[in-house]
Amino acid sequence: MFIPEFRDIESAMELIAQHVHRTPVLTSRQLDVITGARLFFKCENFQRVGAFKFRGATNAVLSLSDSQRAAGVVTHSSGNHAAALAHAAVSRGVKAYIVMPSTAPEVKKRAVAGYGADITFCEPTLAAREAAAAEIISRTGATMIHPYDNFFIIAGQGTAAMEMLADIPDPDAVIAPVGGGGLLSGSAIATRHLAPAAKIYGAEPLLADDAARSLHAGAIQPALPPGTIADGLLTSLCERTFTVIREKVDDILTVSEEQIIEAMTLIWTRMKIVVEPSAAVPLAAVLANRALFSGRRVAIILSGGNADLSKLPFSQDA
Amino acid sequence: MFIPEFRDIESAMELIAQHVHRTPVLTSRQLDVITGARLFFKCENFQRVGAFKFRGATNAVLSLSDSQRAAGVVTHSSGNHAAALAHAAVSRGVKAYIVMPSTAPEVKKRAVAGYGADITFCEPTLAAREAAAAEIISRTGATMIHPYDNFFIIAGQGTAAMEMLADIPDPDAVIAPVGGGGLLSGSAIATRHLAPAAKIYGAEPLLADDAARSLHAGAIQPALPPGTIADGLLTSLCERTFTVIREKVDDILTVSEEQIIEAMTLIWTRMKIVVEPSAAVPLAAVLANRALFSGRRVAIILSGGNADLSKLPFSQDA
Numbered sequence: 113m114f115i116p117e118f119r120d121i122e123s124a125m126e127l128i129a130q131h132v133h134r135t136p137v138l139t140s141r142q143l144d145v146i147t148g149a150r151l152f153f154k155c156e157n158f159q160r161v162g163a164f165k166f167r168g169a170t171n172a173v174l175s176l177s178d179s180q181r182a183a184g185v186v187t188h189s190s191g192n193h194a195a196a197l198a199h200a201a202v203s204r205g206v207k208a209y210i211v212m213p214s215t216a217p218e219v220k221k222r223a224v225a226g227y228g229a230d231i232t233f234c235e236p237t238l239a240a241r242e243a244a245a246a247e248i249i250s251r252t253g254a255t256m257i258h259p260y261d262n263f264f265i266i267a268g269q270g271t272a273a274m275e276m277l278a279d280i281p282d283p284d285a286v287i288a289p290v291g292g293g294g295l296l297s298g299s300a301i302a303t304r305h306l307a308p309a310a311k312i313y314g315a316e317p318l319l320a321d322d323a324a325r326s327l328h329a330g331a332i333q334p335a336l337p338p339g340t341i342a343d344g345l346l347t348s349l350c351e352r353t354f355t356v357i358r359e360k361v362d363d364i365l366t367v368s369e370e371q372i373i374e375a376m377t378l379i380w381t382r383m384k385i386v387v388e389p390s391a392a393v394p395l396a397a398v399l400a401n402r403a404l405f406s407g408r409r410v411a412i413i414l415s416g417g418n419a420d421l422s423k424l425p426f427s428q429d430a
Numbered sequence: 431m432f433i434p435e436f437r438d439i440e441s442a443m444e445l446i447a448q449h450v451h452r453t454p455v456l457t458s459r460q461l462d463v464i465t466g467a468r469l470f471f472k473c474e475n476f477q478r479v480g481a482f483k484f485r486g487a488t489n490a491v492l493s494l495s496d497s498q499r500a501a502g503v504v505t506h507s508s509g510n511h512a513a514a515l516a517h518a519a520v521s522r523g524v525k526a527y528i529v530m531p532s533t534a535p536e537v538k539k540r541a542v543a544g545y546g547a548d549i550t551f552c553e554p555t556l557a558a559r560e561a562a563a564a565e566i567i568s569r570t571g572a573t574m575i576h577p578y579d580n581f582f583i584i585a586g587q588g589t590a591a592m593e594m595l596a597d598i599p600d601p602d603a604v605i606a607p608v609g610g611g612g613l614l615s616g617s618a619i620a621t622r623h624l625a626p627a628a629k630i631y632g633a634e635p636l637l638a639d640d641a642a643r644s645l646h647a648g649a650i651q652p653a654l655p656p657g658t659i660a661d662g663l664l665t666s667l668c669e670r671t672f673t674v675i676r677e678k679v680d681d682i683l684t685v686s687e688e689q690i691i692e693a694m695t696l697i698w699t700r701m702k703i704v705v706e707p708s709a710a711v712p713l714a715a716v717l718a719n720r721a722l723f724s725g726r727r728v729a730i731i732l733s734g735g736n737a738d739l740s741k742l743p744f745s746q747d748a
Binding site: 157 | 476480695698699702703735742745
């Protein structure tokens with residue numbers, strides 16, 4: 113099992129630098145007052161395709177051999193990874209086969225189709241998704257690019273923290289949301305190398321707290337049934353990401369749905385930027401753990417901005 | 431009637447520079463593709479208090495004489511100017527009397543109160559607002575700071591375009607939303623001086639098109655009853671702003687409510703930033719006038735980001 117080291121993140125950075133946005137790090141006086149901490153937000157909501165996922169997908173596509181490029185790539189996902197892989201592949205002439213559940217939101221189907229991917233719809237079960245992907249691989253020879261259980265994906269996601277730590281060199285803590293753990297493990301590898309004294313936290317919804325339970329139990333725990341608004345964080349860890357997280361992450365902090373919505377509201381109203389619910393989970397963790405972060409310099413990765421405007425969680429007037 | 435010249439905007443810039451944010455100019459590849467133009471967005475939604483209004487209010491407060499400072503300032507407004515004046519005044523120890531209609535949204539009442547203003551509620555009519563302000567002035571000697579019919583306010587609002595034109599020196603066109611005309615006249619004074627070849631447009635909702643009708647008729651036309659979602663643009667021009675607009679503005683473009691919502695949706699989903707409906711009106715004008723802007727470098731002032739998350743115009747799933 114290959115696990116990236118910091119030099120692999122450096123290689124990814126070289127490979128993808130001209131293709132991804134160097135996103136800004138924003139601060140907010142008001143959020144500092146509210147939290148009692150000094151917060152730095154790495155704005156991957158401004159990344160191409162609206163999420164950090166474009167980093168790993170671009171690294172994976174640019175790391176293909178010539179014969180792999182010719183056969184194309186495949187993944188099963190209904191979220192940001194599908195759109196990111198589709199765009200990274202198709203924009204450089206590589207075929208992208210995306211397996212999506214037929215129940216995926218229309219807006220996501222349209223986005224993936226808009227990037228020129230070849231979409232296969234299947235029943236909304238993991239077995240059906242894996243079967244559809246296996247059929248495509250046996251028929252086309254396409255390379256599977258898993259959303260997080262992939263060396264190049266993890267190395268690519270690590271470039272967000274690498275850039276962030278160039279702008280904010282000495283944070284007391286780094287927080288990233290955790291679903292399958294690609295972003296968190298990439299961030300942890302970069303942070304342990306560049307800012308060894310910083311604490312590293314994952315942030316996770318209580319309704320999808322398999323990573324926290326896995327870390328505390330010392331073995332991967334299965335994901336819960338979908339329940340959280342943070343729909344980017346439903347997946348469970350794999351051995352590759354769990355190995356990194358066990359070794360390098362200090363703790364995983366869990367937050368309630370109300371705390372996620374409160375954090376998302378604060379980011380939208382005080383910072384005037386659009387983030388998806390998953391991206392608000394680290395700020396929710398700061399709000400829920402004031403003592404841990406009070407007076408500290410805390411670097412947060414805002415993972416994405418693909419909020420569905422037709423399904424916002426803010427309470428509407430009657 | 432004193433009307434600012436460019437040197438007055440320069441003076442305002444010197445006075446307020448250390449108190450206001452130098453907001454960024456953002457671009458969007460996707461919006462360039464959609465509009466066929468090359469767009470530059472001056473992000474006053476990231477300004478303090480969430481709107482360009484903080485520039486003029488700060489300039490007005492910093493331009494008070496000592497005796498005026500001692501007596502305080504007064505205005506009648508339920509919008510961004512009230513919050514901006516309250517913050518600009520109270521944060522430097524100047525009393526701010528704000529007259530608001532009792533029907534103003536709770537969120538706006540709380541914002542103005544939160545900045546420490548002394549609020550007087552009145553009936554929601556212009557007569558009642560003016561009477562309440564007059565009573566405060568006769569009782570306290572406070573200085574009236576009108577939201578746009580004020581030399582220092584117009585000069586202060588002009589600093590947004592001045593900064594923008596330092597970043598984007600040679601646009602083919604500059605577009606600002608127009609309500610009472612403070613932002614548009616300040617922008618026009620700055621642009622005619624710094625980029626004399628640029629076309630200057632105001633952008634206005636069809637449901638509040640008094641500025642367009644005034645420009646075409648050659649005389650100030652009264653405002654229509656409130657109907658547009660762009661609640662920052664309900665006011666009508668005054669002689670001071672109309673004089674500048676007649677002389678320096680090329681045209682005022684009007685847009686439908688549907689076009690405003692479409693432009694707002696594009697800014698939120700493609701740029702991942704929060705703007706209020708009024709701020710989306712210039713992009714709506716670009717979308718509604720493709721031929722006018724096709725292939726042109728167009729600089730747009732995004733006037734504010736104080737959208738009410740409990741009353742968003744995006745259609746909700748059932």
